Amino acid sequence: MTGIIDFLNTIFWGYVLIYGLLAVGIFFTIRLGFLQIRHFGEMFRCVLGSGATDKDGISPFQALTVSLASRVGTGNIAGVAVAITLGGPGAVFWMWMVALVGMATAYAESTLAQLYKEHGPNGMYRGGPAFYIKKALGQGWLAVIFAVALIIAFGLIFNAVQANSIAEAVQGAFGIDKSVVGIAVAALTGIIIFGGIPQIARVAEYVVPFMAGAYLLAAAWVLVANVALVPGVIGQIIGSAFGLQEAAGGAAGGIAAAMLNGVKRGLFSNEAGMGSAPNIAAVAVPEPHHPSSQGFVQALGVFIDTILVCTATAIMILLSGALPSAELTGVALTQAALGEHFGSFGHYFVAVAIFFFAFTSIIGNYAYAENAIVFLGHGSPVPVLALRVAVMAMVIWGAIQTVQTVFDFADASMGLMATINLIAIVALSGTIAYVTRDYLRQRAEGLTPTFRLADHPAVAPGASASIWK
Numbered sequence: 001m002t003g004i005i006d007f008l009n010t011i012f013w014g015y016v017l018i019y020g021l022l023a024v025g026i027f028f029t030i031r032l033g034f035l036q037i038r039h040f041g042e043m044f045r046c047v048l049g050s051g052a053t054d055k056d057g058i059s060p061f062q063a064l065t066v067s068l069a070s071r072v073g074t075g076n077i078a079g080v081a082v083a084i085t086l087g088g089p090g091a092v093f094w095m096w097m098v099a100l101v102g103m104a105t106a107y108a109e110s111t112l113a114q115l116y117k118e119h120g121p122n123g124m125y126r127g128g129p130a131f132y133i134k135k136a137l138g139q140g141w142l143a144v145i146f147a148v149a150l151i152i153a154f155g156l157i158f159n160a161v162q163a164n165s166i167a168e169a170v171q172g173a174f175g176i177d178k179s180v181v182g183i184a185v186a187a188l189t190g191i192i193i194f195g196g197i198p199q200i201a202r203v204a205e206y207v208v209p210f211m212a213g214a215y216l217l218a219a220a221w222v223l224v225a226n227v228a229l230v231p232g233v234i235g236q237i238i239g240s241a242f243g244l245q246e247a248a249g250g251a252a253g254g255i256a257a258a259m260l261n262g263v264k265r266g267l268f269s270n271e272a273g274m275g276s277a278p279n280i281a282a283v284a285v286p287e288p289h290h291p292s293s294q295g296f297v298q299a300l301g302v303f304i305d306t307i308l309v310c311t312a313t314a315i316m317i318l319l320s321g322a323l324p325s326a327e328l329t330g331v332a333l334t335q336a337a338l339g340e341h342f343g344s345f346g347h348y349f350v351a352v353a354i355f356f357f358a359f360t361s362i363i364g365n366y367a368y369a370e371n372a373i374v375f376l377g378h379g380s381p382v383p384v385l386a387l388r389v390a391v392m393a394m395v396i397w398g399a400i401q402t403v404q405t406v407f408d409f410a411d412a413s414m415g416l417m418a419t420i421n422l423i424a425i426v427a428l429s430g431t432i433a434y435v436t437r438d439y440l441r442q443r444a445e446g447l448t449p450t451f452r453l454a455d456h457p458a459v460a461p462g463a464s465a466s467i468w469k
Contacts (some may be wrong), residue, residue, distance in 0.1 A: 001326075002302075002408075003408050005408050005412050006050050006408065006411040007294070008414050008415065008416075009411050009415065009430055010412075012415025012416070012419065013264075013411065013415060015419055016413055016415070016419055017267070017342055017419065017422075018260075018263060018267070020100075020418075020419070021102070021105070021264065021267050021272070021273045021422065021437070022098065022101065022194070023074055023103055024422050024425070024426060025088060025098070025101030025102050025105045025161065025187050025271055025272065027426065027429070028108045028283055028425075028429070029100075029101050029104040031202045031310050031429060031433055032104055032107070032432070032433065032436055033161060034106070035104060035107060035436065036100065036103035036107065036299055037100075038106050039155060039296070040221065040438070043296045043299055043300035043303070044300070045296075046060060046286075046288075046293045046294075046296040046297050046300075046369065047060060047061055047064060047297055047300060048088040054196075054282050055120065055130040055284070055321070056123045056124055057125040057283050057284055057285040057462060058197065058198060058201040058283050058284055058285070058293060059203060059205075059285065059287075059292070059294060060199075060284045060285070060286060060297045062201035062204065062205045062284070062289055063201070063280050063281055063283060063284035063294065063298075063431075064281045064297050064298070064300065064301055065201070065204040065205045065208040066200060066201055066204045066208075066363075066364050066365075066367050067208065067276075067280050067281070067298060067301045067364065068198075068204075068208050068212065068301050068304060068305065068360075068361075068458055069119075069200075069204045069207075069208050069360035069361060069363060069364030070154070070185065070276060070280075070361050070365050070368065071269065071271050071277070071302075071364075072200045072208070072211075072212060072304075072305055072309050072357055072360070072361070073162060073269075073357050073358060073360075073361035074157055074161075074162065074165040074267065074331075074354055074357055074358050074361075074364065075269045075270055075439060076213070076305070076309045076310050076313055076355060076357060077267055077309075077331060077334050077350065077354060078165075078330040078331045078334065078367050079098075079156065079265045079268060079269055079352060080095075080265060080266065080269075080314050080317070080334075080382075081313065081324065081329055081330050081332075081333040081334045082094075082097065082198055082261075082315040082317070082330050083197075083262055083264070083420070084263035084314060084328055084333075085316055085324035085325070085328075085329040085330075085333065086257065086261045086447065087257045087258040087259075087260065087261030087262055088240045088257065088258050089236045089237045089240040089258075089318055090238075090241030090242070090255070090258030090259075090446055091240075091241075091243075091257075091258045091259075091261045091262035091265065092237045092241075092310075092311065092314040092318075093237050093238055093240075093241035093258070093259060094152075094241060094259045094261075094266065095262045095263075095265060095266035095269075095306055095310055095311075095314075096263075096264025096266075096306070096307060096311070097263075097266075098262065098263050098266035098267055098270075098306075099270055099272075099302055099303065099305075099306035099307055099310075100197040102267070102272030102273065102302050102306075103265070103272065103300075103302045103303060104299070105272040105273040105298040105425070106175045106270070106272040106273070106277060106295075106298045106299045106301065107130065107295040107296060107297075107298065107299040107320025108295065108297075108304045108425050108429070109272075109273065109275060109277070109278045109421065109425050110277060110278050110289045110294050110295045110298035110431045111126045111282075111283035111292050111295030111432055111435060112127050112129075112132045112136070112278065112280055112281075112291075112424075112425060112428055112431070112432060113129070113131070113278030113279070113281045113294070114127070114134065114281060114284070114286060114291035114292075114293075114294040115128050115132070115291040115293070115431070115435060115460055115463055115468075116132040116136055116282075116460070116462060116463050116464075116466070117131065117282040117283075117452075117464070117467065118131065118134050118135075119464070119466075119467070120379065120465050121374065121379045123197075124197070124198075124255070124283065125283045125284075125285075125467075126198075126282060126283065126329070126372070126374050126375070127278070127279070127282025127283070127372055128142075128275070128279035128281075128371050128372070129144050129146055129200060129275040129278055129279075129417075129420070129421045129424060130143040130144075130146050130150075130200075130201025130371075130372060130375045131282070131375060132424065132428065133144070133146060133420070133424050134367065134460050135457070135461070135462035135463070136427070136428055136431070136461070136463075137424060137427060138167040141303045142424075143375070145274065145416070145420065146372075146374040146416075146417050146420045147285035147373075147375050148282035148376070148422065149189075149413040149414070149416045149417040150275065150276070150279075150368060150369060150372045150373075151369045151376075151387070151415075152410065152413040153388075153410045153411075153413035153417065154276055154365040154368045154369050154414075155366060155368070155372070155373070155391060155409035156363060156369075156390060156391065156394050156410075157371075157394070157409065157413075158282070158361075158365055158400065158410055159361075159365055159366070159391055159394050159395055160394040160395065160397055161356040161398060161410070162359070162361045162362050162365075162398070163182060163185055163186075163358070163362065163394070163395040163396070163397075163398035163399040164250055164398045164399060164401075165331075165357050165358045166181060166185055166354065166358045166359060166399065167181040167182055167185075167207075167399035167400070168331075169331070169350070169351040169354040169358075170351060170357060170407070171297030172351065173347060173348055173351035177323050178399050179396075179399065179400055181399055182395060182396040182397075182398070182399025182400055183396060185362075185390075185395050185399065186360065186392040186396045186399075187360070188393050188396040189362055189363065189366075189391065189392055189395055190357075190388070190392050191283075192363050193366045193370075193388050193392075194390060195285055196370070196373075197280075197367050197370060200363050200364070200366070200367050200421030201283075203217055203363065204360065204363070204364065207356065208360055209460050210295050211353070211356035211357065211360065212304070212308075212351050214311060214353075215309060215312055215341065215353055216308060216309070216344075218316070218338075218349065219312030219313075219315055219316055220235055220310070221230070221316065221341075222316050222319055222341050223315060223319075225341070229319055230319075231343060233315065233318045236315075236318065237318070237364050239257050241255070241259075241260055241262075241287050242255060242454055244415065248362040249266070250371075253395060265310075266306055266310070269305055269310055270301075270305045270306045270307055271302075273354075273415050273421065273422055273425075274414065274417065274418045274421065275418060275420070275421030276365075276368050277298050277301065277368075278298075279367070279371040279372065280371075281294045281295075281297070281298050281362075281370040282371070283371070284293075284297070288448045288449045288450060289372040289449075289451065289453055290435075290439050290442075290449040290450060290451040291409065291435055292416060292435055292436055292439035292449065292451075292469075293341075293413075293439070293442075293449065295374070295436075300438050302427075304392065306340050306458055310454065313334060315338040316334070316338060316341060317333060317335050318339040319337075319341075320336070320338070320341060321340055321457070322336040322337045322339075327356065330411075331350065331354065334350055335347050335350045338350055338399050346382075362391075362395065366387075366388075368449065369387060369391070370384060370387065373387045375436060394432065395424050406457075409459060431460055432461060434456075434459050435451070435459070437452065439451075440457070451468055452469060454466035454469070
């Protein structure tokens, strides 16, 4: 079984997804006319005007914070450090590049999720890749495979990984036994997830801005305190990205290592194209009332995750003087860097940051899995209850022990769901382009964009006429 899982991960992450996610990001960047750059301000407009909601959904700002809760995890702390260790400072540049094209992919998949959402149990909006694969492509069997893979990866195993990160950090910083930490985190998780997606959204809209804001403030202080060194660090990032600093020793190896590790860590962190964030994007009540507006909101999520939060970690490491090595990498490197900047407080700060980043990932991941279980359960409350209990059990299990084979299985599941999602959004790219042109045309005419399915009868067969009326 281990051999099969390793083979699948080699195929998915060594070939299909590293190049597939990049290729799809470039494809949508070109097809949508560099939308994420030319209409960058529209992302903020769709978030700032996002107070509108109704009993059937959550606000766009809440959807953004829930997706950020999942995107911004321990990878933003440990993953960036690993990328710098293996690929040098130039890996940061390639993380930026993959985020820029990933914003177009995130826009595309979340726009589709909005367009093909439906009313689920108790009237709440539900949607995501499983829904548009079934409704737009008519491939119900493929939608089921996607939903199962998402539940395994995001709903169960990745939450065990996050719980393990919390337990390790708390035990290391405060000496509290891992089993006690696991039970406490599971109890706190249960309090939130048993309130459903509305409860998760209410928690995320307060906790996520606080945690991200505190982390970015720490990075801003480091920048100001070391302002004279900043131009040199930026030069180091760009020079290393193109092998200029390794010219004497052979630039090709330096470029390849920087690009490979930057691309990998960037894709793992921002999740663009994975098919995860669209599950919460579909639950939002868009403002303006057009599928594209939630696409813009979720594209902003990729920008915040990688361009802001990952860069914050990279800057604090590169300005610290801490030298990455085989022994000093991951969380240890980030802790050493913040120790240089903040003294012993830096070690505690990283532990607290890991707790918030990892815990919010748990509740964000659960929100995605709930949509998938609703799709599979056809409205029955029993599968949802079972999922909630299973998530709490996985949190406790993950805090106590790590089993690498199980985590590799989660990577294979995520690789499968990402592959299915990429095929689906490329197949539906014509619909995405049409809806985007409609939105931008109305903006150009000075109108508030509104989408009525009756005005576009041929564009989205399978979309709900009662929602888009």
